[in-house]
Amino acid sequence: MKKLPIIILNLIIISALLTASDKDIQAKIKAKSFYKSTEIITLNGSKSDFPDKKKKTTYSWSVIDENTQEFANNQNDEKIDLQLNEGRYTAKLTIKQGKKKSTDTKEFVVAEKDTVQVTIKVIPPDDTPGYDYIFLGHNVENHKEWVPYASRLTKGSDSSWVKTFTLETGRIFKFQPTRGSWGTKGRDKHDSDFNTSYMPFRDETVTISGFTWGNVVDNKKLQREPLLVLNSEDYSSMKVVWNTDEKNLFYGENETNQIEASVKIYEYGMEALINDLKPGKTYYFRLGLNGEKISFTTPDNDGSFTFAAVADGQNIKSSIEKLTKKLVTYKPSLIVYAGDLMNNGLKAFSWDLTFFTPFVPFIKGIPLAVAPGNHEESAVLFNRYLGQEKNWKTFVHENTRFLMIDAESTYVKGSEQYNFIEKALKENKSTWIIVVNHESPYAFIPRHYSNLLVREELVPLFEQYNVNLVLSGHNHVYERTKPINKVTYVTLPCLGSNKPKEAVDEKDARSEIQVFNNNGFAIINVDPKGIRVSVEVENGDFIDTFSIVK
Structure with a gap:
């Protein structure tokens, strides 16, 4: 009986050896x-x-x-x-x-050869907007990261987009289909980046298909307090978008004598137009008969006003709420947002976390104009939540023309957006022109650097038609350039997001100031004589103040 454990032990060892031998080959x-x-x-x-x-x-x-x-x-x-x-x-x-x-x-x-001619043929998803172009994002010389607009493709006779490359055989070519930005990049069925690694070895055509622009996760019950967005170039119409239990909206020039607006009800919320607005008038609206009374005032065209500019409220909820409460104390008549309202634009919870909860409730009655960023992710929920069909617009506020540019979709020469921008600038009669877009054409911070496609395609228009100020975000670091051909470019601090490490050794001579490690916003005062910009950060300090004069 005493030998039994030894026998069992031997059997275990033999079994283990047999199991190991099964894996030998x-x-x-x-x-x-x-x-x-x-x-x-x-x-x-x-x-x-x-x-x-x-x-x-x-x-x-x-x-x-x-x-x-x-x-x-x-x-x-x-x-x-x-x-x-x-x-x-x-x-x-x-x-x-x-x-x-x-x-x-x-x-x-x-x-057999050292270089070959390879045609990349991309067949985009069926839901690709007709006005967009297709690009390949890949590595380019002198960039530390891939560039989403590195190669522009040409539309083929069918639904495909093509470009022929001269490639070195044996050197892997890695790329990803985009619509010109990382906010409009191809994704696989798991919502991961749709990257391709291709080994060139002969002249051939390589077809890329079967990807999406991202899968939307929309919580249709997401509660959204009323948001006032611009709906016309001349402030004659405003749009209110919301999603609460109240499905009626009343408005008028006083708090008591109000009419019921026509409300459109969608599966993701409601929207209503307030039309026939007159300059210099205060209007009131409320949701339901007993809802909170909210007022807004249209510009009176005397040429002087204050507005706020923000960008990149992606993931620090406490900073977003604190800074939003502070900026409204300056009583801005308008807020412009230079993109990245959240961290994941395809997910409703992300919108709720950094936009609908810590931002929207505190700006009631202040018109909002937004230029989408890359984190809006193809702008599907952006369009729904902000009630927009297209993501570029222009409007005149007092003596200033604003241009909200969608740098995340196509804006190359000849495109619908390019023609829109050129027309707005060419026909401008306002004293000042301010452009808002997410990615600056002149940003020298070693994070994302300049958007060279914006510089190539749109900066010539800015310079030709005397744009005064360009406001952007994206880099999460405050930066102001010296005037470049009379145009000043400002990269706003983030409203609430992660920030890169300081790297001032890479500062460009065209950069006037760079300030790292701050969340903040800009308060901008405009009058017939000039534009005065003050940039305030979370601790109440002003990190920059400058003026632009005629």
């Missing part, structure tokens, strides 16, 4: 992914590190091309040497040892 092909047709291709086969040396091991090789033509069929060699023509090949190795068997496969390509 594991075929593995040692080979490169790329070869030149002039070189001898050696394919090495190996088994596990602890084979059973007492048993005979056999190796069976097979190498076929894309047309399943076989180029090797060798039964007993641990390695084989081949010389192959240009093509894509699959090697298969099967190792047998007694009754045990293991198989491995390896794909590789063979090139």
